[in-house]
Amino acid sequence: MAESTPNxxxxxxxxxxxxxxxxxxxxxxxMMSGDSSSDDSGSDVHHGDTASAPRRDDGTVEIxxxxxxxxxxxxxxxxxxxTPLTLHVQQSDTAVTIExxxxxxxxxxxxxxxxxxxIDFPK
Numbered sequence: 270m271a272e273s274t275p276n277x278x279x280x281x282x283x284x285x286x287x288x289x290x291x292x293x294x295x296x297x298x299x300m301m302s303g304d305s306s307s308d309d310s311g312s313d314v315h316h317g318d319t320a321s322a323p324r325r326d327d328g329t330v331e332i333x334x335x336x337x338x339x340x341x342x343x344x345x346x347x348x349x350x351x352t353p354l355t356l357h358v359q360q361s362d363t364a365v366t367i368e369x370x371x372x373x374x375x376x377x378x379x380x381x382x383x384x385x386x387x388i389d390f391p392k
Contacts, residue, residue, distance in 0.1 A: 330382050332356045332367070336390035340371035352390070358382040 334342055336352040343349055345366050349356060358365065364379045369390040376390045 328360050329357045330360045331385045332358055332380060332382060333385075333387040334367065334369070334390070335387065336369050336371055338371055340369045340390065343368045343370075360384075 332355070334352055334354045334356065336342075339352045341348070341351055342354050344356060344358075346368075352369070359382070361382050364381045367378045367380050367388060369376045371391055374391070378388055378390075380386070380388060
C-alpha cells in the first residue's frame with residue numbers, strides 16, 4: 270500500500286488568512302486610539318467615563334457633557350464628538366460656545382471654562 274503525503278495548504282490561503290489577521294489587529298488599534306483626540310483649538314476630547322481621570326496641573330479644566338438622547342457636540346462651531354464627552358479646555362475667563370444637536374434639535378450653552386464642570390443637555 271502506498272503512503273500518501275499530507276497535503277500542504279496553498280500559499281495563497283495562508284496569505285489571505287495572514288492578511289485578515291493583520292487587518293483585524295489594525296482595526297482594533299484604531300478603535301482603541303479613537304477614544305481620545307485633539308484639535309488645534311487647545312482642547313483634548315475624551316469620550317466616555319472620566320471617573321478615573323487623574324488631576325491635571327496643566328492649566329486645563331474638564332467640561333463633561335451629557336445628553337439625553339445622545340447627540341453631536343461642537344465647541345465654538347467645530348465638531349467635538351458625541352455624548353458622553355469630556356473636553357479638556359485651557360482654563361480661561363472667556364466663554365466658549367457648546368452646541369448639542371439632539372434628534373435634529375439644536376441647543377446652545379455659553380460656558381466659561383474657569384473650573385471643572387458638567388453640562389447636561391437639553392436642560
